[in-house]
Amino acid sequence: MSPTPRALERLIREFTKLPGIGPKTAERLVYYLLKQPKEELISMAEGLRQVKDEVVNCSQCFRFSDQNPCPICSNNKRDKSILCVVAESQNIPVIEKTGAFAGVYHVLGGLISPLEGITPDKLKIAELEKRLKNNGVKEVILALNPDLDGETTSLYLAKLIKSLNIKVTRLARGLPMGADLEYADEITLESAIIGRREVL
Amino acid sequence: MSPTPRALERLIREFTKLPGIGPKTAERLVYYLLKQPKEELISMAEGLRQVKDEVVNCSQCFRFSDQNPCPICSNNKRDKSILCVVAESQNIPVIEKTGAFAGVYHVLGGLISPLEGITPDKLKIAELEKRLKNNGVKEVILALNPDLDGETTSLYLAKLIKSLNIKVTRLARGLPMGADLEYADEITLESAIIGRREVL
Numbered sequence: 531m532s533p534t535p536r537a538l539e540r541l542i543r544e545f546t547k548l549p550g551i552g553p554k555t556a557e558r559l560v561y562y563l564l565k566q567p568k569e570e571l572i573s574m575a576e577g578l579r580q581v582k583d584e585v586v587n588c589s590q591c592f593r594f595s596d597q598n599p600c601p602i603c604s605n606n607k608r609d610k611s612i613l614c615v616v617a618e619s620q621n622i623p624v625i626e627k628t629g630a631f632a633g634v635y636h637v638l639g640g641l642i643s644p645l646e647g648i649t650p651d652k653l654k655i656a657e658l659e660k661r662l663k664n665n666g667v668k669e670v671i672l673a674l675n676p677d678l679d680g681e682t683t684s685l686y687l688a689k690l691i692k693s694l695n696i697k698v699t700r701l702a703r704g705l706p707m708g709a710d711l712e713y714a715d716e717i718t719l720e721s722a723i724i725g726r727r728e729v730l
Numbered sequence: 731m732s733p734t735p736r737a738l739e740r741l742i743r744e745f746t747k748l749p750g751i752g753p754k755t756a757e758r759l760v761y762y763l764l765k766q767p768k769e770e771l772i773s774m775a776e777g778l779r780q781v782k783d784e785v786v787n788c789s790q791c792f793r794f795s796d797q798n799p800c801p802i803c804s805n806n807k808r809d810k811s812i813l814c815v816v817a818e819s820q821n822i823p824v825i826e827k828t829g830a831f832a833g834v835y836h837v838l839g840g841l842i843s844p845l846e847g848i849t850p851d852k853l854k855i856a857e858l859e860k861r862l863k864n865n866g867v868k869e870v871i872l873a874l875n876p877d878l879d880g881e882t883t884s885l886y887l888a889k890l891i892k893s894l895n896i897k898v899t900r901l902a903r904g905l906p907m908g909a910d911l912e913y914a915d916e917i918t919l920e921s922a923i924i925g926r927r928e929v930l
Contacts, residue, residue, distance in 0.1 A: 534823060535784065535794060535795055535796035536784070536796060537777070537781045537783075537784035537785050538781060538794060540777050540780070541774075541778065541780075541781050544773060544777045545774075547770070547774075548759050549758065549759070549762050550755070550759075551759075555750070557820060558749065558820075559748050559751075560781070561794075562748060562749050563781065564781060564782070564794055568782045571778045571781065572778070572779060573744060574741075574744040574745075574747075575774075575775035575776070575778040575779045576775070577740050577744045578741065578763070578771045578772070578775040579771065579772060579775045580737045580740070580741075581737045581738060581760070581763065581764060581771065582764070582768045582771055583737075584735065584737035585735045585764060594735060594764055595735055596735035596736055596737065618761065619761065620757060620761050623734060
């Protein structure tokens with residue numbers, strides 16, 4: 531006698547497939563959903579069905595968008611000579627919000643991670659190379675996370691891009707706003723000292 | 731120019747409705763889903779659609795089940811004279827796993843919580859009273875969480891059940907298996923001392 535209904539177990543299994551959702555959390559979510567009106571569940575189901583149909587990859591920058599080319603790639607006011615390389619689509623809104631970047635983007639779709647079997651050919655690196663060869667790109671900004679995989683990918687890309695005689699930069703390292711010197715790690719502090727700026 | 735596609739934003743909103751899922755987690759889940767094959771998303775959507783149709787409330791104990799009455803209520807080997815009151819359906823499999831209980835259950839659908847506006851009339855308490863009046867129940871075990879809402883509900887129910895001349899018990903308090911005396915809180919330790927058992 532199985533104490534949990536089959537349809538419930540099935541939905542729990544579906545939720546367990548999501549990253550960071552274990553069996554206990556999945557169970558909690560599904561029991562919560564069961565208590566909601568049916569329309570809520572149908573609305574969520576609809577959302578899941580639609581998302582893959584309505585969201586496409588921009589054929590230029592490979593971000594998720596509802597247009598192809600995406601609003602940034604098709605915007606004539608954006609400077610096509612500066613290319614910002616990011617790991618994932620969701621990094622773009624964060625950079626856009628700063629208002630400090632007026633160029634275009636290139637989404638890799640991940641980071642090089644030999645341990646997880648993500649080799650350069652699994653990312654949009656060949657596409658980046660092609661893009662750099664055909665267009666008048668003058669600078670590539672590597673906006674990748676300052677961690678192991680991000681550093682590996684940055685080094686790999688820097689070598690590739692330099693060989694095409696294009697300037698490569700990366701985001702500055704240093705103390706984040708509101709940080710406490712007392713608790714800063716050595717590498718961040720070292721970067722902050724090396725990258726120090728004159729106070730004018 | 732909104733940087734996030736609409737279908738994507740919609741699905742993020744749907745996930746944000748779930749308990750414990752904030753906008754950042756919802757975003758992470760949805761971007762993960764976008765990278766999965768379409769069949770995965772349809773399978774999840776199907777699960778959401780089905781669950782409310784296939785899962786019903788048992789008309790006797792009010793648990794979620796795929797049968798009505800549920801397999802426990804319709805099992806003649808279960809002792810109908812002992813009733814275990816739990817807050818939620820998902821508490822039942824946990825108690826069943828112990829194998830220490832052979833009676834039947836009653837699911838309240840929550841706990842009394844004046845702060846959250848959950849008053850006794852929002853729970854299956856009138857139904858419990860009706861069940862106790864009609865059947866030959868000899869003992870009610872209150873298996874509610876040992877926290878503020880659980881205690882409030884236990885006190886409320888104990889008064890009600892005693893007025894019907896039925897024995898009321900609650901789960902024992904004490905040190906959990908593998909606990910360290912050093913780190914036990916005072917209330918647990920007090921309960922463990924008061925409820926001490928003779929070593930035979």
